[in-house]
Amino acid sequence: MPSFEKMLQLYKNVYVRISSLIIIVLAIGLAILYKPGVTQDTNPVIHSQSISDITALAASKDRLEYVLLANPLADFPRYVFKYANEVGIHVVKVPSISHVNLEREVLLKNAIPYAIASDDYLASHKAVLEDGGRRNSVLESVSSFLLRNALGIVMLILLGVMAKKGLPTMGGVSLLKPENLKGSMDDLIGMEDIKKEVAHLEEMIRNRSVYRSHNIDKPFNVMLTGPAGTGKTKLAGYLAKQLDMPLISASGSGLESGFVGGGSKALNAIYKKACKQGNCLIFLDEAQSLFMPRGRGDKKWEDDTANTLLGLLDGIKSDEGAGVIWVVASNFDDASSDMDEAMLRRFSVKINFRVPNKAERRELIKVFLSKKDDGCVDWTDLNLDYVASITANLSPALLETVVDRASMIAIQEKIMITTDVLFRAFERASIGLTDRATTAEKDKQRERVALHELGHFFMQIDPHLRSGMPLSEVKEKSNLLKISTESVSKLGALGYVLSSNDDVSLRTVEELEQDVMQLYGGVAAEELFYGARGISVGSQNDIQKATGLLDMMVNRLSMYSRSKLDYTQLKREGAGEESVHQVEAKADELYTMTLQAMTGYQSTIASIKDTLLERYVLSKDEVFELLEQLAEPQREAA
Numbered sequence: 036m037p038s039f040e041k042m043l044q045l046y047k048n049v050y051v052r053i054s055s056l057i058i059i060v061l062a063i064g065l066a067i068l069y070k071p072g073v074t075q076d077t078n079p080v081i082h083s084q085s086i087s088d089i090t091a092l093a094a095s096k097d098r099l100e101y102v103l104l105a106n107p108l109a110d111f112p113r114y115v116f117k118y119a120n121e122v123g124i125h126v127v128k129v130p131s132i133s134h135v136n137l138e139r140e141v142l143l144k145n146a147i148p149y150a151i152a153s154d155d156y157l158a159s160h161k162a163v164l165e166d167g168g169r170r171n172s173v174l175e176s177v178s179s180f181l182l183r184n185a186l187g188i189v190m191l192i193l194l195g196v197m198a199k200k201g202l203p204t205m206g207g208v209s210l211l212k213p214e215n216l217k218g219s220m221d222d223l224i225g226m227e228d229i230k231k232e233v234a235h236l237e238e239m240i241r242n243r244s245v246y247r248s249h250n251i252d253k254p255f256n257v258m259l260t261g262p263a264g265t266g267k268t269k270l271a272g273y274l275a276k277q278l279d280m281p282l283i284s285a286s287g288s289g290l291e292s293g294f295v296g297g298g299s300k301a302l303n304a305i306y307k308k309a310c311k312q313g314n315c316l317i318f319l320d321e322a323q324s325l326f327m328p329r330g331r332g333d334k335k336w337e338d339d340t341a342n343t344l345l346g347l348l349d350g351i352k353s354d355e356g357a358g359v360i361w362v363v364a365s366n367f368d369d370a371s372s373d374m375d376e377a378m379l380r381r382f383s384v385k386i387n388f389r390v391p392n393k394a395e396r397r398e399l400i401k402v403f404l405s406k407k408d409d410g411c412v413d414w415t416d417l418n419l420d421y422v423a424s425i426t427a428n429l430s431p432a433l434l435e436t437v438v439d440r441a442s443m444i445a446i447q448e449k450i451m452i453t454t455d456v457l458f459r460a461f462e463r464a465s466i467g468l469t470d471r472a473t474t475a476e477k478d479k480q481r482e483r484v485a486l487h488e489l490g491h492f493f494m495q496i497d498p499h500l501r502s503g504m505p506l507s508e509v510k511e512k513s514n515l516l517k518i519s520t521e522s523v524s525k526l527g528a529l530g531y532v533l534s535s536n537d538d539v540s541l542r543t544v545e546e547l548e549q550d551v552m553q554l555y556g557g558v559a560a561e562e563l564f565y566g567a568r569g570i571s572v573g574s575q576n577d578i579q580k581a582t583g584l585l586d587m588m589v590n591r592l593s594m595y596s597r598s599k600l601d602y603t604q605l606k607r608e609g610a611g612e613e614s615v616h617q618v619e620a621k622a623d624e625l626y627t628m629t630l631q632a633m634t635g636y637q638s639t640i641a642s643i644k645d646t647l648l649e650r651y652v653l654s655k656d657e658v659f660e661l662l663e664q665l666a667e668p669q670r671e672a673a
Contacts, residue, residue, distance in 0.1 A: 079123045080162040083329050088127045089114055089137050094423040101665075102142070102149040103156065105163055107134070115152055115163055126163050148255040208285045208305060210312075216276040223266055223273065223396030224402055224431070231385045233270065239384075242362065255350050256361045256381055260368035261388025264432025267364040270386075271318040274362065280316045283309055287322030287363075298340030306347050306359065314358035326374040341378065348381035366478040397423035399431055403438040404452065411442070412449040422457045425516060427536040437464050458516075462533060467525030473652055478648075483561065484520050484530035485647045486640060487573060490669060491532045491559025492518055492658070493636045494553040494629060505665060510659045520654045529573065544594045547584060548625055555629040560640065563633050581622070589617045637663055 092099065104125075105113040112134040129137060142149050157163060200440045223230060239246060239255050259267040275282035283305055319325070329338040343655060348361055368374075368387060379521040391399060397419045403410050422575045426434060441460035462469075499509040516533040523531055542550070558574035573594045588594045590602045595617065603615055633640075643661050647653050653661075 036571065038482060038492055065661075077149055080160070081123045081125050083125065083127045084129065086129055086133060086137065088125065089129065089141055091462040092116065093141055096145060098146050099147070099278065102147060104138075104149060104564045105157060107151060113163065113615045115160075116378075124160065124163070143221075158645075164336075169614055176288055178239040203220065208283065208301075210308070211272075211275070211282045211284065213276050213279045213281060216272045216282060218273055218276075220273045220277060223270065224399045225391055226266070226388075227269075229386060229388060232384070236384050236386075237274070242277060255383055257363070258379075258382040258385045258389065259362065259364040260385070261366070262390060263366050264430035265388035265390060266431055267388055268318075268320055271316070271320075271362045271364065275316040275318075278314075278316070280314050280360075281312050282316050283312075284318045284320065287319050287325050299343040302340065302343050302347060309359045311356045316360045316362060319361070319363045321365070322363045324369050325363075326365060326367075326378050328373055328375045329377075341375065343383065345377060348378075350457040390428055393423045393427070396426055396429065396434060399434050400426075400438060400457075407442065408451075411445065411452060411641060411651075413453050416451075416453040418454045418456075421454060424460070425458065426461055431558050433464065435463050440464055465661060466531060466533060467523055471524055473523050480529060481520050481648055482644065483565070483571060484573070485644045487557040487571075488518050488520065488530045488532050489643060489647065490556035490558075490563075490633060491553060491577075492556070493640065494549075494556030494632065495532075495534070497552070497632050497636075498549055506659060506662055510655070513655065513659075515655045515658065516525045517654050518647060518658060520647060521651055528576075535553065544588070547588055551581045551584050551622075551625050551631070552629045554578075555626050555657040556633065559629045562630065563637055564641075582618070585618045585622055585625075589621060590614050595621065 092102065095118070098120075100117045100119045105115050108131075110131055111128045112131060114129065114137075115124060116123050143149065143652050152163070220230060220233065235256060259270065261267060271284070274280060285301075285305060305317060309317050315387040325341050325344055327341075329341055363382070368385075371627050400422055401419055405418075424436065429437070437457065438459050440463055441457045443450050444460055444463075450456065490647065495515065496513050498508050499512055504512075514534045514536070516535055518530075518532050520530040522529045531622075554577045558570055561570045561574070593600050593602060639662070642665055643653075643658070646661060652658075
């Protein structure tokens with residue numbers, strides 16, 4: 036098999052030659068097809084391919100002596116026309132598709148008389164079909180053929196080269212020397228548990244002799260799993276630089292060429308290249324497709340790439356591949372998706388990435404901001420703890436996106452980055468672009484949206500209020516960020532409630548039921564103020580989410596049954612209908628409770644609604660300030 040460098044060079048040479056061939060063919064074709072010519076005859080024939088010459092006939096039809104169509108059924112019909120008091124005959128050749136439109140829109144629509152050119156006419160006017168000479172006609176035919184079949188010619192050349200050389204697809208494969216790798220393990224902010232695993236892996240690789248004394252001499256293949264944007268790709272580079280090893284990087288999905296055996300050839304080529312480097316780290320990113328269980332399809336070659344990887348992960352039984360380490364990254368792990376057991380066994384080290392916690396988010400945001408020049412960030416007006424609390428469950432990549440978005444806002448408005456700017460950047464990244472103009476003149480719709488969003492909010496704090504908790508404590512516990520009646524094109528919504536999330540969420544039955552009631556809060560508020568027949572379609576998304584939660588609670592977790600089973604796995608007759616009845620009953624119960632709870636807040640919602648309509652947006656502080664003002668007269672009366 037050709038070496039890695041030869042195959043890459045061959046691929047480049049083929050690409051350059053094919054590109055040159057296409058350019059030459061197009062240049063010749065365009066030069067011939069689009070260059071008007073004039074031939075000398077008894078009546079000079081003026082050739083053209085400009086469709087505008089045909090459309091101009093409508094304005095000068097009174098001057099026309101005749102209009103003929105030559106070869107109307109050919110790929111390129113010809114319009115032949117002659118103006119009175121002119122010696123020359125005009126011939127305009129057009130594509131057959133354009134001819135149909137021109138005949139209808141120009142000749143017929145403008146009542147221009149025309150006829151099919153007779154054989155006698157064409158015999159006495161041979162230049163009409165010659166395009167300025169027989170030689171040009173032949174060249175045109177050749178170039179026209181090449182233009183029409185350029186793609187097929189290119190594919191035939193590629194197939195011929197690949198059949199001869201066995202060329203695998205090597206797109207996206209790169210070799211990086213340790214000195215060219217950027218960053219270090221210190222750039223991995225927080226994540227001490229992951230750093231500890233990596234340190235252990237590094238120690239295993241550096242001290243293989245110690246492990247051989249325990250009869251452990253298998254390759255230390257590494258699997259990195261976890262959500263996107265958590266740093267798996269960067270870690271592979273950090274590890275290679277730490278171990279002073281070159282890194283060969285490729286995409287798992289990019290290995291396949293579309294031809295049988297393409298992925299296997301690419302993997303073998305990568306492995307041979309790594310072996311020549313001695314100690315080398317191979318990194319396969321986005322490789323989840325290679326971990327799917329084999330044998331599911333009826334085509335024998337579908338698992339070739341995975342089978343090849345299995346053999347390479349075991350290592351070749353020689354000293355050739357002793358220094359090769361495979362690092363494979365996937366956004367999924369064996370807990371979240373079905374993976375091939377044989378493939379999983381090949382990885383002695385598995386490192387699972389996670390999203391950063393609050394302290395790590397705070398440090399990440401601080402590091403991203405500190406990389407900006409002096410005068411870009413107003414550190415005196417920056418509450419990093421608050422920003423870290425509202426950005427729960429965001430990956431490091433998304434946090435960097437939020438900081439970048441804050442920079443864009445600051446540049447656009449010519450201000451420094453503050454807490455408010457970061458909040459707006461987070462809102463833009465999570466919610467999308469908001470707009471007041473969409474609902475500005477729709478007072479009735481805005482009123483409905485305001486009531487709907489306030490319904491969500493009051494069902495969010497309802498458990499705390501019913502327990503008699505003071506408003507100051509309710510405010511501390513509430514994860515509300517803002518209530519808005521601005522439209523959001525990304526969500527297709529005319530308003531929204533923006534809330535922060537919890538880092539760790541292990542929900543109980545009571546808390547899940549409260550989540551459902553919070554989703555029902557919007558539609559319950561509409562029914563409270565407009566009646567059962569006044570409910571709008573704006574609750575569709577809420578009802579879909581509530582249905583999903585109830586389905587999980589009833590059927591997957593059997594929260595309302597002594598038999599703790601996942602009923603979705605049981606294929607018994609009538610089970611589906613019975614589970615639907617259980618979900619319906621629980622939904623009826625929770626919605627009734629929501630409607631009853633909302634009745635107690637009707638007057639408060641009506642009061643806050645007017646302020647929300649006036650301001651469009653209410654922050655958490657403003658909402659609770661209004662609640663305090665409304666509660667004050669009640670305390671005085673008591």
